[in-house]
Amino acid sequence: MPTQQLDYFTSLVAEDEHLPLTEAAIAVAQHAYPDLDVQSVLDQLDQMGNKLKSRITPDTPQIQRLQILRNFFYTELGFGPNPNDFYAPENSYLHYVLENRRGIPISLAILMMELGNQIGLKIRGVSFPNHFMMRISLQQGEIIMDPLTGESLSKNQLQEMLDPYLDAKGYRGELSLPLNIFLRASNPREILSRFLRNLKMIYSEDERWERLLGIQERLVILLPNSIEEVRDRGLIFAQLEYLRPAIADMHRYLSESPEAEDAGDIREHIATLESQAKFH
Template identity: 45%
Template sequence: MLLNLQPPTPLEYFASLVQSDAELPLMEAAISLAQDEYPELDLEQTLSVIDNMQARLRKRNAQQGTALERIHQLNQFFYGELGFSLNSNDYYDPDNSYLHHVLQSRRGIPISIGVLWLDLARSIGLDAYGVSFPGHFMLKVLLSQGQVILDPLTGKSFSSHELTHQLQAQIPRLTLYNEETMPLGLFLQSASSREIITRMLRNLKEIFRVQQDAGRQLAVMERLVVVQPQDWLERRDRGLAYEALGRTQEAIADFQAYLDFSREATDASEVAQKLHVLKNQA
């Protein structure tokens, strides 16, 4: 019997991490997103850096006191001593989404900084979660008397008025809601690990779309299809990337899958036309 001794590809490794919702390791999966750009990335070394940060935080007895006191200690350590903040000089740099780079530079975007804060918060016993708020990833900590919503870039809490104001600014993007029926609580639900990884990947997908880098965009889309196998829009978009790169057979397969499961989609006829043309070219 022959054994396959080849190490898994980055995509195969990622697929093994995200196959189960119950056991999806958020930090390891988030770090692994950089493997397409940095194939020599040492995940274990990056995880050990985070472990060291946790140990330093616990030495300050940060797991003691009330939840609000622990949040205060964590924020002093994370934003004050370690100096994590927004990369305002180059917000759309892909490196802002790669956690090993964020750990080195101490600069990132809300979701990458938020994932690191979240891991430290849980290490000191805080009941903390990510929140996929429109336009700006946020953090949430459950308290005995309610919850507090935090900005991952500063650790400062938002009032209900501030959250409502931010949500109102997103109304043009939220086609299902209007200003009168906009349910704030709906947008403050805890995000699952799968949802957080998906949002990180979609950020990268948009960056590479704007840069017109079909190759790098495709690598991200491969992961999106793995992490969201029932999202047929992602399958359609991967087909478009395959088409742009001249990979006709793969594009045909993705367009066909999209049409099979999304026959009522508004762009179904357009995709069907693309599929017809590609099949005639194959």
Template identity: 45%
Template sequence: IKKLQLLNNFFFRELGFAGNVNNYYDPDNSYLQCVINSRRGIPISLAIIYMELAQQVGLPIHGISFPGHFLMKLTVSSGDIVIDPLNGSSLSHVELEERLEPYLRTSPSQGKEKKISLQPYLQNAHPHEILGRLLRNLKIIFTQGQHWEPLLKLQQRLLILRPNDPIELRDRGAAYAHLDCPQAALDDIENYLTQRPHAQDADALRAQARELRKACKKLN
């Protein structure tokens, strides 16, 4: 516990790392080199740097892909210490339940009487899972900002992590389409439709595929 307190003091006070509350959706918050330079980031990027420092001083801190807010965990003899990467504070069972509650789908008949099981949400996150979550954060930002070139590069990385994933193929196809690459877009969309012929967006994508075929013929 003493070593954890010293690490918190070093990371948050001496080095000055903190959440970028003034520009939370800046893409730079997800690029580690930018976070290291600015000392500002989001929970998951701060956690990655924090966990690396922790490993160097013998603290086996692991990431937790908690809904809505990435967390960290240190297991000690008395139990688990769950840590908020934004400030290093330890979160109580009650605080974790309050954070989790908005993401739980409960029926009106269940109300709030049903006991929340936190354990499934506090498992150690695999490095691939952490990287995937970091990339998906950027994906949302690039999609909303219609930044198609960086989105395409990001989709390529997501498909390295999850080869032939239909959702990622579909979204890469969308990026290709916006960048006027009809054949590449068509290939990804058709792959998606092959895997998910009855998806909710299947009809719209079939219509888009017809337009992409026409665009491909014009190029030929």
């Protein structure tokens, strides 16, 4: 694991206040593409932004700016979903999304937010269940937009999308949660953790442990208070037969969460790994 790249990522996500979401999201791909030049990807985005800026004046109303951005992004540049391979990890790598114009809601949203920001629009990400959204503040009010299509969604449409999630979680009837709870704007750290967890899920399902480790290292850096991420890194180390770091992470998990539900399983895991380490 090249420590230089992890140090760079660490420096990007060190502070909440100035966390550069776009740059950090591009940098995530360095685990899979070590030669990726993050600055050249940012330059590409700036070129797009300059093209957009040439189409507006200081007097252009916000709602018109949004229409210009929407038309530029979805119609002119042709950004949209990748229906043939929605779960390909490349759909989360921004340099790839820029090149192929295909992404998932969160990767497209990050690009839209960056371009919107460059023309003075306030676009924020919303960690809506199962489908990342964008929230745009205009004088006329708030718009919730689908990053896959640029479509503005009504309360009814959003509620329909939310209901299966509420059913699955048992949040119905007495426990019913209002829609607004799920439309809160997310901060850059929350967006980045969802971005990374998408990749974590894809690489876990495919059992691509080396790739998964690259993502997990970044989750541990991004969420320093989440001891579960340290445990998960230990489990990935174990899959890769990096026994000592695996044991160290699992011990750290138990020392901070001795009463965790899976504490017994983790203790057994450590015992197995320690007996293996003796023979290495």
